[in-house]
Amino acid sequence: MSESVRIALLGCGVVGGAVARRLSEAKDEFAARVGRPLEIVGVAVRDTGKDRSETGLDASLFTTDAETLVTEADLVIELMGGMEPAKSLLQKAIESGASVITANKALLGQHGAELYELAEEHGVDLYYEAAVAGAIPLIRPLRVSLAGDSVHRVMGIVNGTTNFILDKMDRTGAQLADVLAEAQELGYAEADPTADVEGHDAQAKAAILASLAFHTRVRTCDVHVEGIMGVTADDIRAARRIGCVIKLLAIAELVDKGGSQAVNVRVHPTLIDRSHPLASVREAFNAVFVETQMAGELMFYGPGAGGDPTASAVLGDVVQAARHKVTGGRGPGELSYANLPIEPIGASKTAYFIRLDVEDKPGVLANIAKTIGEQGVSIESMRQGVRRSQDGLATLHLITHRSSEADLADVVERLKASEDVREVGSVLRVEGE
Numbered sequence: 173m174s175e176s177v178r179i180a181l182l183g184c185g186v187v188g189g190a191v192a193r194r195l196s197e198a199k200d201e202f203a204a205r206v207g208r209p210l211e212i213v214g215v216a217v218r219d220t221g222k223d224r225s226e227t228g229l230d231a232s233l234f235t236t237d238a239e240t241l242v243t244e245a246d247l248v249i250e251l252m253g254g255m256e257p258a259k260s261l262l263q264k265a266i267e268s269g270a271s272v273i274t275a276n277k278a279l280l281g282q283h284g285a286e287l288y289e290l291a292e293e294h295g296v297d298l299y300y301e302a303a304v305a306g307a308i309p310l311i312r313p314l315r316v317s318l319a320g321d322s323v324h325r326v327m328g329i330v331n332g333t334t335n336f337i338l339d340k341m342d343r344t345g346a347q348l349a350d351v352l353a354e355a356q357e358l359g360y361a362e363a364d365p366t367a368d369v370e371g372h373d374a375q376a377k378a379a380i381l382a383s384l385a386f387h388t389r390v391r392t393c394d395v396h397v398e399g400i401m402g403v404t405a406d407d408i409r410a411a412r413r414i415g416c417v418i419k420l421l422a423i424a425e426l427v428d429k430g431g432s433q434a435v436n437v438r439v440h441p442t443l444i445d446r447s448h449p450l451a452s453v454r455e456a457f458n459a460v461f462v463e464t465q466m467a468g469e470l471m472f473y474g475p476g477a478g479g480d481p482t483a484s485a486v487l488g489d490v491v492q493a494a495r496h497k498v499t500g501g502r503g504p505g506e507l508s509y510a511n512l513p514i515e516p517i518g519a520s521k522t523a524y525f526i527r528l529d530v531e532d533k534p535g536v537l538a539n540i541a542k543t544i545g546e547q548g549v550s551i552e553s554m555r556q557g558v559r560r561s562q563d564g565l566a567t568l569h570l571i572t573h574r575s576s577e578a579d580l581a582d583v584v585e586r587l588k589a590s591e592d593v594r595e596v597g598s599v600l601r602v603e604g605e
């Protein structure tokens with residue numbers, strides 16, 4: 173290998189720009205930490221004519237020829253996002269002997285196993301700390317620090333954009349669409365922000381976390397997902413009235429199936445009590461609880477999105493992979509030996525919050541309780557919200573005990589068919605009760 177560690181950067185947007193800037197600003201520190209200088213040999217962009225002087229890099233380094241660039245580097249950092257050409261470029265880089273660093277959870281959630289296999293075959297590193305929970309060290313703790321323990325649950329907020337939106341809606345009563353524009357301006361959202369609000373970004377992250385936690389290949393399509401598009405200002409107000417807040421949670425847990433184990437993994441808007449530590453996670457911050465057999469409960473908290481925070485995680489991986497290039501050694505490969513089945517969502521059990529508009533007349537509460545009870549679902553609490561004398565309706569807020577998704581779906585159908593019920597306003601899962 174040459175005197176320096178040669179680095180190719182693919183993409184120079186929010187995160188790529190921050191990585192480029194830091195690599196050029198802190199050259200001496202990186203050289204001291206790695207033992208050799210880190211040299212950017214090229215940055216693949218779509219348009220070389222754009223002014224990128226703020227990165228501190230010479231304009232001659234920018235190229236549209238990513239294909240050639242990835243064959244000329246010891247380390248390739250992929251920050252373009254999307255499936256293609258990101259996947260082919262990473263494959264080509266690995267086949268050329270480069271270690272690769274990516275923040276691309278969408279790609280990893282779908283094709284992580286293929287990339288791991290190729291990296292193994294070519295003896296190079298595949299690092300992706302920035303792909304889940306931005307700056308927060310979470311991948312490395314799961315891959316390395318907790319390698320002697322057994323994880324049984326991972327639960328948390330892993331999408332900054334939706335947390336920013338839900339938090340703003342909760343604090344100001346704003347509409348989802350208005351707050352989304354702000355999250356985009358701040359550089360939190362994906363290039364296509366529907367990936368955030370429809371939960372697909374968190375879905376891919378949940379797949380990555382579940383794979384690492386349970387040594388099982390979990391792909392994005394294995395993760396049940398519900399986004400926040402259906403969460404209304406009314407839902408947020410109703411949650412507030414009962415002392416709760418709505419968060420988009422990613423939950424991956426081991427479940428006992430009568431002697432054998434399965435993985436349950438899902439992403440959905442969730443009601444949590446305001447006293448729960450996740451309730452106080454504001455703006456684009458992320459927080460993840462990891463529950464293990466020996467360490468007990470660990471909480472990881474910090475900035476989950478944004479240029480500089482995400483670049484911090486990318487650069488941690490860059491230094492680690494560069495050290496391996498200089499002194500030898502490799503990071504951990506994929507471990508999927510447990511190969512557990514994925515539990516279908518219909519079997520997963522949670523408590524539910526149901527908001528209903530009902531006829532405001534005697535006997536209705538008893539009828540509703542009976543309708544729900546007949547389905548084998550029991551009620552934890554039921555309280556009347558607003559009574560509206562003008563249309564003879566009252567709003568009811570119900571919380572059920574844990575029940576299966578399938579039973580709850582039947583309850584909702586029966587409530588909709590009941591002559592006492594005018595509308596089933598919202599049905600949200602409840603955690604941390």
Ligand SMILES: NC(=O)C1=CN([C@@H]2O[C@H](COP(=O)(O)OP(=O)(O)OC[C@H]3O[C@@H](n4cnc5c(N)ncnc54)[C@H](O)[C@@H]3O)[C@@H](O)[C@H]2O)C=CC1
Nearest residue numbers: 183184185186187216217218251252253275276477478482
């Ligand atoms: N923005 C954030 O807070 C975080 C982003 N990520 C991930 O980091 C990656 C990059 O995200 P951002 O920097 O936010 O996106 P971005 O959209 O700001 O930057 C991507 C850049 O790559 C360029 N690009 C796309 N395709 C290209 C191609 N074929 N050739 C050359 N350049 C190409 C685009 O022109 C753009 O400048 C994505 O995978 C994203 O999911 C991960 C964690 C946090």
Ligand SMILES: N[C@@H](CC=O)C(=O)O
Nearest residue numbers: 331332333361362477
């Ligand atoms: N769009 C993502 C960026 C980080 O992964 C988010 O909002 O969390």
Ligand code: NA
Nearest residue numbers: 301304306308
């Ligand atoms: Na991280």
